[in-house]
Amino acid sequence: MKKIALYLLAVTVLGACKTETKREPIAVNYPTTTKVDSTDTYFGIEVKDPYRWLEDDRSPQTEAWVKKQNETTFDYLEKIPFRKDIKNRLEKLWNYEKLSAPFKEGDYTYYYKNDGLQNQYVVYRKKGEVEEEVFLNPNEFSEDGTTSLAGLSFTKDGSLATYLISEGGSDWRKAIVMKTATKEIVEDTLVDIKFSGISWRGNDGFYYSSYDKPKGSELSAKTDQHKVYYHKLGTPQNEDELVYGGKPLEKHRYVGASVTEDNKYLIISASTSTSGNKLFIQDLEDPNGLLIPILEDTDSDTYVIENVGSKLYLVTNRDAPNQKIVTVDAANPTPENWTDFIPETENVLSPNTGGGYFFTEYMVDAISKVFQYDYEGNLVREVKLPGLGSASGFGGKKEDKEFYFSFTNYNTPGSSYKYNVETGEYEQYWKPEIDFNPSDYESKQVFYNSKDGTKVPMIITHKKGLELNGKNPTILYGYGGFNISLTPSFSIVNAVWMEQGGIYAVPNLRGGGEYGKKWHDAGIKTKKQNVFDDFIAAAEYLIDNKYTSKEHLAIRGGSNGGLLVGATMTQRPDLMQVALPAVGVLDMLRYHTFTSGAGWAYDYGTSEESEEMFNYLKGYSPVHNVKEGTSYPATLVTTGDHDDRVVPAHSFKFAAELQEKQSGDNPTLIRIETNAGHGAGTPVSKTIEQYADIFAFTYYNMGYNELPNQSVLKEFKD
DSSP states (O other): OHHHHHHHHHHHHHHTOOOOOOOOOOOOOOOOOOOOOOEEEETTEEEEOTTGGGGOTTSHHHHHHHHHHHHHHHHHHTTOTTHHHHHHHHHHHHOSOEEOOOEEETTEEEEEEEOSSOSSOEEEEESTTSOOEEEEOGGGSOTTSOEEEEEEEEOTTSSEEEEEEEETTOSEEEEEEEETTTTEEOSOOEEEEESOOOEEETTTEEEEEEOOOOSSSGGGOOOSOOEEEEEETTSOGGGOEEEEOOSTTOOOSEEEEEEOTTSOEEEEEEESSSSOOEEEEEETTSTTOOOEEEEOSOSSOEEEEEEETTEEEEEEOTTOTTOEEEEEETTSOSGGGOEEEEOOOSSEEEEEEETTEEEEEEEETTEEEEEEEOTTSOEEEEEOOSSSSEEEEOOOOTTOSEEEEEEEETTEEEEEEEEETTTOOEEEEEOOOOSOOGGGEEEEEEEEEOTTSOEEEEEEEEETTOOOSSOOOEEEEOOOOTTOOOOOOOOHHHHHHHHTTOEEEEEOOTTSSTTOHHHHHTTSGGGTHHHHHHHHHHHHHHHHTTSOOGGGEEEEEETHHHHHHHHHHHHOTTSOSEEEEESOOOOTTTGGGSTTGGGGHHHHOOTTTOHHHHHHHHHHOGGGOOOTTBOOOEEEEEEETTOSSSOTHHHHHHHHHHHHHBOSSOOEEEEEETTOOSSTTOOHHHHHHHHHHHHHHHHHHTTOSSOTTHHHHHHHHO
16 A cells, blocks of 8 residues: 555656756767669659669668678667657556457367566467467567467368468568367468468368469569469368469459358459559359459448358448448349448448347547447347447457457557347456556547548647646557548557556547548548648647657657658658657658559559659658758657568668768667568567667657656566
């Protein structure tokens, strides 16, 4: 009790006594980055690319450059006095048992669990009331914890399972088949699977997708020939049947296969980009059944989510930007025969099925609302969620009488609940025991005007009683692309940030999916600047309303969000003190020439498609807009040395440009995680180290000699 009282007293007092004394900056001697004579010509305009050689991430020269950059970065980070304190606090807060929502397969109930600081989650299972047992332990896949479980798929009866593994964070996967009863490996490992799930056809075999594996560098990969294969158990992979793709008229970047729950139909989705797909169906009960088109254009995102015999249920944004569910008979499945089942509403729909019902989750200003419908389209009930936040799950097999869902928000760790499909009642199944009190924090949703007057929502989370004095350390996090929605969820790293009196703010920028297809399309191609303007306006709102100031603001984002940070900091270097672009898409003239980059053209356009598009991309491309003699914010670029989705060359070239042209004392560093990819499957130990470095860098460059609530950390330590 005494410790708690001392902690609360320290929080109250220190919240108003943050250390702001400016200190001498740490001197940085940047490695020399060789420049080469490399020039591209676009529509008669020459564009120099002096760091082109860094695109070969496997060359000895690039590896040497990575080593020198890391030496410089870690030399700087090691001089920050409170870096170790942050790491210790992250480890302490991270060290609690985490449990996923369970799911049933055959006679077993499976779930993912981490006892606290395990590098990878372990798959456990139980049969009735029998004591739990380990089913799969990815921590045993490799000595350094960098090989992760990347997928798990069961046959309908649960007797067989295929699991995918990723090595070093790569998007390339290996597939291993096992008997679930004995955990016996059934056959040789399948290799070279990419951007694919596993969908079983009975117990005989399964479908998967892949590209032709490149020889040598990832940059030589052909990503316009994604293909679906069928693997029959007991046969070698080189005999797998090519089901779809590989023909001149079937060049698609993303092709996926799924089998309906009753094993009656094979569904094929084929896309040339990250938005829009063709759709085909095959009757697996007909020995002569052919793939029949449901949609032969890519003007919508449409998927089969359920069937009752030949009656198909599809979710689509065709003529419904916020999505709706339609029905159609499999014999004549084209759009002119569709019938509305659950019509479009003013909110974005994300449906699921389970227990003989449809569950429709709607995003209302990025907050979840869930409704239950029967198979006739009648509303059964609204599911009253535990609070305002994000719900996930609400799905299972048709025969399930109960299933599990999860709920979380920015200041509430995720908990799971057992739901009765007939009564609509649920009970808490599991709640984490964590060294963090959510009731000490609050989230507020605000709406602000962007540059063109568009209203944009933002959720701001911080400790209760925070004084709006313009001096609070703040992280503004954004994404704004690919129809992806940022909804409230708990993060251990953000909890540590807020514990120190920090603010965490997340705007729902155009380009995302929070308000449907129109919101997405308002932030693509020649409208991409809307996304940056939304982000800039969010920063200005936080400053104008005294949440923070330029000197206490950091902007952060990853992947497409890394582009967001790169574009914002080069357009408005005066707006923030710290910039944290992670695994970013930063060279907008060449992104489509790397690995799967060409598939992102729906959002970005390409420099080769038109002079207008070239000029637009060049106008905001972060690599091409670093200007000599400009004082940029303190910048810590982060990436993985073998990221095969957003290749590290983006980050390498951007860091080199910043180091050459930066004016003033703000450091421009790059932290390169070795033997790492885009982020998925990163070991917990590496994640903790990375965020300790990010937060130490951020606080130090906001002018702190010690953490705002340093004595609170000491109290915990004692």
